[in-house]
Amino acid sequence: MEEPAGPTSRAAISTRVVQGSQFLDEQTGALAPPLVVSATFNHANPQGLSYGRDHNPTWTLLERAVADLEEATDGVAFSSGMAGVAAVLELVPDRGVVVLARDSYTGSRLLLRDLAGQGRCEVRLVDATDLTAVTAAVEGAALLFVETLGNPLLSVPDLLGCSRAAHAQGALLAVDNTLATPLLCRPLELGADLVVHSASKYIGGHDDLILGLVLTRATELAERLRHLRTSRGGCPGQLEAWLALRGLRTLDVRLRRQTENASWLAGRLAQRGAVSRVHYPGLAEHHQHALAKSRFSSGFGAMISIELEADAATTERFCSATRIWANATSLGSVGSLLERRGRWEGEEYLPAGLVRLSVGIEDRADLLSDLDQALSAAGLAG
Ligand SMILES: Cc1ncc(COP(=O)(O)O)c(C=O)c1O
Structure with missing residues (x-):
């Protein structure tokens, strides 16, 4: 007891x-x-x-x-x-x-x-x-x-x-x-x-x-x-x-909501044809899922990286076509951000289509439909 x-x-x-x-x-x-x-x-x-x-x-x-x-x-x-x-x-x-x-x-x-x-x-x-x-x-x-x-x-x-x-x-x-x-x-x-x-x-x-x-x-x-x-x-x-x-003072409530959103989004993004890979340790199929589960006390965080089957220019088009997600660097805010990481010096080793998502506290369905419409706008839907 x-x-x-x-x-x-x-x-x-x-x-x-x-x-x-x-x-x-x-x-x-x-x-x-x-x-x-x-x-x-x-x-x-x-x-x-x-x-x-x-x-x-x-x-x-x-x-x-x-x-x-x-x-x-x-x-x-x-x-x-x-x-x-x-x-x-x-x-x-x-x-x-x-x-x-x-x-x-x-x-x-x-x-x-x-x-x-x-x-x-x-x-x-x-x-x-x-x-x-x-x-x-x-x-x-x-x-x-x-x-x-x-x-x-x-x-x-x-x-x-x-x-x-x-x-x-x-x-x-x-x-x-x-x-x-x-x-x-x-x-x-x-x-x-x-x-x-x-x-x-x-x-x-x-x-x-x-x-x-x-x-x-x-x-x-x-x-x-x-x-x-x-x-x-x-x-x-x-x-x-x-x-x-x-x-x-609000870190716990923010992070809980952000983590819930991220975990839900990671699962949905993994089903999108244009997304060839989702990096999120909360996914059961992630090769480090068991270790992450044993080390993290309450969830797997609110960052996701996805790889698009796309070159740098198309990926930049996707990032700038979002309406809710801001195409900006940084992470951890209540507002969702995304960016193509290969745009930075020192990150050229990453795939051209790698996009890092910092998931915020907005409605998760809105976040997903914004990513979907941006995929369409960049010619990546389907
Ligand atoms: C993991 C990590 N550590 C350190 C830093 C540097 O922090 P700051 O921008 O506050 O100097 C960053 C910035 O993005 C970061 O992502």
């Missing part, structure tokens, strides 16, 4: 996602978190705050709220997801080896390509779903960097296996958990040392902010990251941190 939830038991994550960003101002009773815009603080303040590049109470509220969801003990907010990725890469010793999942966000891949070009580190790209390949690649490495759900092919690395392989070599495991969010998967519980988020995506959820977060259980790593933020100046804007706190 399950233990009755007593007053000391930890609340469910769907409660904490709301309550974690709740605030109570003891003097006024205000419940909304304060947006502290001050760039400097009087030296006499009891919290020891000094300058706005070092710390900010609104950042701290966000860091604590997301750290709690990720089962981390500490979190550091950055000006963007990429600033967070860059800070994690700065933890690698000079000329150290970084192993990166091939199915990774193009920004992370390009940054590592630049760093390797400057001789700062060595980069090994690996198929992170192949543990034998990961184990071979991490030999002598300082860092293994993977994504819970690879962007854009939605691959699912075995994080437990990755953490064992990395730790056996004394390497750190960093996991970009942007696409999954802590509601679906908490990589620190599976052995990761660092979790990275682009909060510009699901955490913010409304396409109106750019912000990053790095979460960890290692005090020493958190201190180094905080120092990097101060010394490099990659600190978030106060308004962005406040908006992220506000977005966080």
Whole structure:
């Protein structure tokens, strides 16, 4: 029998996602978190705050709220997801080896390509779903960097296996958990040392902010990251941190609806003749479905990639013919977005007809009929 939830038991994550960003101002009773815009603080303040590049109470509220969801003990907010990725890469010793999942966000891949070009580190790209390949690649490495759900092919690395392989070599495991969010998967519980988020995506959820977060259980790593933020100046804007706190409160309901929509759409898209392949780990026929099911607590996320039997120009026509889906980059918002990924530098390796869909909260039948009419408009129906 399950233990009755007593007053000391930890609340469910769907409660904490709301309550974690709740605030109570003891003097006024205000419940909304304060947006502290001050760039400097009087030296006499009891919290020891000094300058706005070092710390900010609104950042701290966000860091604590997301750290709690990720089962981390500490979190550091950055000006963007990429600033967070860059800070994690700065933890690698000079000329150290970084192993990166091939199915990774193009920004992370390009940054590592630049760093390797400057001789700062060595980069090994690996198929992170192949543990034998990961184990071979991490030999002598300082860092293994993977994504819970690879962007854009939605691959699912075995994080437990990755953490064992990395730790056996004394390497750190960093996991970009942007696409999954802590509601679906908490990589620190599976052995990761660092979790990275682009909060510009699901955490913010409304396409109106750019912000990053790095979460960890290692005090020493958190201190180094905080120092990097101060010394490099990659600190978030106060308004962005406040908006992220506000977005966080609805993350669970948004993601549930988005995931339901995505799961339904993935099944329907797989039946369309013009769609030769659907990348979505929630599909029973997906080769990593069993692993994803065992690792993800409540669904398979709200991103789908489809491959159209079409060249780049026809695929672009399809993307620009939608009326509900915006033909735009980014993901995680309440509004549905799609784009042909091969349009970007670094993503030329993808099939010309690969379209990444970020499923929003709109009516799912409307979303499907919009894709169907766009297929017709591009001459791809049937
Ligand atoms: C998986 C992933 N990580 C990191 C980033 C970078 O985040 P930001 O745009 O907030 O710098 C992105 C951006 O698309 C992303 O998709």
